[in-house]
Amino acid sequence: MIESLLIANRGEIACRIIRTARAMGIRTVAVYSDADAKALHVRQADEAVHIGPSPARESYLVGEKIITAAKATNAQAIHPGYGFLSENADFAQAVIDAGLIWVGPLPESIRAMGLKDAAKERMIAAGVPVTPGYLGADQSPERLQREADAIGYPVLIKAVAGGGGKGMRRVESAGEFADALDSCRREAASSFGNTDVLIEKYILSPRHIEVQVFGDSHGNVVHLFERDCSLQRRHQKVIEEAPAPGMDAATREAICAAAVRAAKAVDYEGAGTIEFIADASDGLRADRIWFMEMNTRLQVEHPVTEEITGVDLVEWQLRVASGEPIPLKQEDLGINGWAIEARLYAEDPAKGFLPSTGPLDHLRLPSGKARIDTGVEEGAAISPFYDPMIAKVIAAGPDRAASIASLEEAVSSVEVWPVRTNAAFLARLLQDADFVAGAVDTGAIDRKLEVLTSERPISVALFKDAMDKLVLADANLGRLFSDPASIPGFRLNAPRSFNDGLYVDGHHVTDYPDNDRFSTAAYAVGGAIAIGFQDGQAHELSLARRGGGHHSAHDGDILSPMPGKVIAVEVSEGQAVIKGQKLLTLEAMKMEHTLTAPFDGTVAELSAQPGAQVQVEALLARIEASA
Structure with a gap:
């Protein structure tokens, strides 16, 4: 058995691996960049090694630095987690060539499945249906x-x-x-x-169904049943569950058997996932499910499989990498109950899901209500250099209805500030009638995006509770209840005011009958501030000070929503544009973000240049409205 393990990753997956390794008595070594010097995974590991600057390409993606760190700390094995170098066959081979144990599939298997075109040809030869x-x-x-x-x-x-x-x-x-x-x-x-x-x-009623497979060096391959990952946004998974709703025994047998054939076709060892696309226009049927790709690593959503099978997949990875056979045979594996996972991200759904970076001054995750896999804690920060995940929230129960109810309650109780999150968005997804009925496909979120992302008003109960805390924090607010109009500039349903006055984050107050899912916290940050949390959404209430130093941008100012790189400019200065027309494309947080014209007008100013690095709120362009 492996005795010492270096984890070539960060965040929640690094913490997840450390948890299992510690339970198995395995010493752990973390690696970290400048941005992660005080990260949770660094403090949880038995030892930690600095591997470079904050950008991943200068630290987590430099295989030589990771192998050097493993040798320097006498680590026997390297676990890549997911992302970064986890599906890099050259890195896997370099680890093996260095005399270390690679906790993952053989480099040849990674290569065989790494290119989607070659993988499809191999699947056709193995009798696996393809799109x-x-x-x-x-x-x-x-x-x-x-x-x-x-x-x-x-x-x-x-x-x-x-x-x-x-x-x-x-x-x-x-x-x-x-x-x-x-x-x-x-x-x-x-x-x-x-x-x-x-x-x-492109399948018009698509569902994303994937099968967890596991192989060992003794020629054994098993499946651990399917997961449904159909709730997606921009092709990225948002909610995952196991088993898949509407999956009958015959279809399950067919898809899982195809997944095992796929894994055997590449002599697969370790944890892997075979992803399928299903045409669900007539329900799930074996003859309407096609192979898409194989992920030759542990998946983000692996916890739902663990919850329904009782298997620790990381433990299996470490045992198989040590040369042991798979701990259980296929006939020993079964489905027990239901599990659903939600990905809690630092992002702002009201602003097109742009990542929200900054300090986690207030962080409360649902203790005891669900399984929480996280790599951050209160006082940490969401960095612009990496994926903005805060946590994975996983609920398990005897059936799907119970799991949905538990998860919805859990994400509704999330409290994060000042970073924005998708918690309220997740709660609404879990309340959606189509989702509850199991009638979803990969386009479900896009069809209901406006409803799912709109910011809801504050309840009267939350507002009064927040005012009580503000009064305690600032005695001058005591007159609010007796005579609100006596405070200059007092408004509830208005954007941020820069005169003295109370603002409620641009929203109005309403009565929520029987709604007790709220809490507040009071702070003194440049004046009294109360943060109200309701159904996962944060509302800021404060006494804005005159001349507070906030910058109010002109409606036509196109500002960078985050630090990033300008990769394309589609217009020129003086050009006429129409509302919604693409102006430029920014690359940030490993994704492209398109900025468009807010109304019909003319490009009065253009400061963005292709290739330029820009900071958050940098002025990129200015549009003057048409007369």
């Missing part, structure tokens, strides 16, 4: 356009080296194809260093 599409070597834009036209729209462009929703674009018509291809290739080049793509038929 209709184009996998050809001719990557000219003209050939790709012709193939897409022949397949019929909508189609999906996918980077062959892609993953995590990156390098993927849905195209609705022939006229949109060229722009989508350019954008896809830019993102693929930035994320994977490979611009090759494949074209697939």
